[in-house]
Amino acid sequence: MNAPNLKSLSAVSKPRRVFSKRTRARSVSxxxxxxxGLLLLAIGSGLLAxxxxxxxxxxxxxxxxxxIADLIRGLGQLLEAFLGLxxxxxxxxLLVAGLLALVSGGFRLVKSFTRLINPVRTKPSKPIQRRPRSRR
Structure with missing residues (x-):
C-alpha cells in the first residue's frame, strides 16, 4: 500500500544538514x-507637510x-438600550412566574377539593407473603 506521492526513506538522495550553517542571504544592491531610502524620505516629508x-x-x-462626545453619546444610548431590554x-x-403561580395554585385547589369531596379510603394493609427461594 504505497501512496504515489510518498517516497521511501531509501529514495532520499541528500542527507539533511541539521546543525550546519546556512548560506548567507544575498545582499541588496x-x-x-x-x-x-529616497522613497521613504519622500513619503515621510509628504506626511509631515x-x-x-x-x-x-x-x-x-x-x-x-x-x-469623543459622539462616542460617549453613542455609548450612553447603547447602555440605555441594554437597560430597557x-x-x-x-x-x-415576572409575568410568566405569575401565570405559573396562578395555574399551579388552581390545580392544587381543584385537587384539594376533589380529595375533600371524595376521600380515599385506605384499605387495611395485608402482610406481604414472600415466596421462599429455591436452593440449588
Whole structure:
C-alpha cells in the first residue's frame, strides 16, 4: 500500500544538514537601497507637510472633541438600550412566574377539593407473603 506521492526513506538522495550553517542571504544592491531610502524620505516629508497643513483647514481639537462626545453619546444610548431590554425581559419573566403561580395554585385547589369531596379510603394493609427461594 504505497501512496504515489510518498517516497521511501531509501529514495532520499541528500542527507539533511541539521546543525550546519546556512548560506548567507544575498545582499541588496546599492542602487535598490538608494531608491528605497529616497522613497521613504519622500513619503515621510509628504506626511509631515500634510500634517502641518491640516490644522489650517480643520481645527483638530474641535474634531477630536466632537468625536469623543459622539462616542460617549453613542455609548450612553447603547447602555440605555441594554437597560430597557433588561427591564422588558424582567417584566416578561415576572409575568410568566405569575401565570405559573396562578395555574399551579388552581390545580392544587381543584385537587384539594376533589380529595375533600371524595376521600380515599385506605384499605387495611395485608402482610406481604414472600415466596421462599429455591436452593440449588
Amino acid at each position: 546599492v542602487g535598490r537601497q538608494m531608491v528605497e 500634510f500634517l502641518s497643513w491640516l490644522p489650517q483647514r480643520i481645527d483638530a481639537m474641535v474634531v477630536v472633541s466632537e468625536a 433588561a427591564a422588558v425581559i424582567l417584566i416578561a419573566l
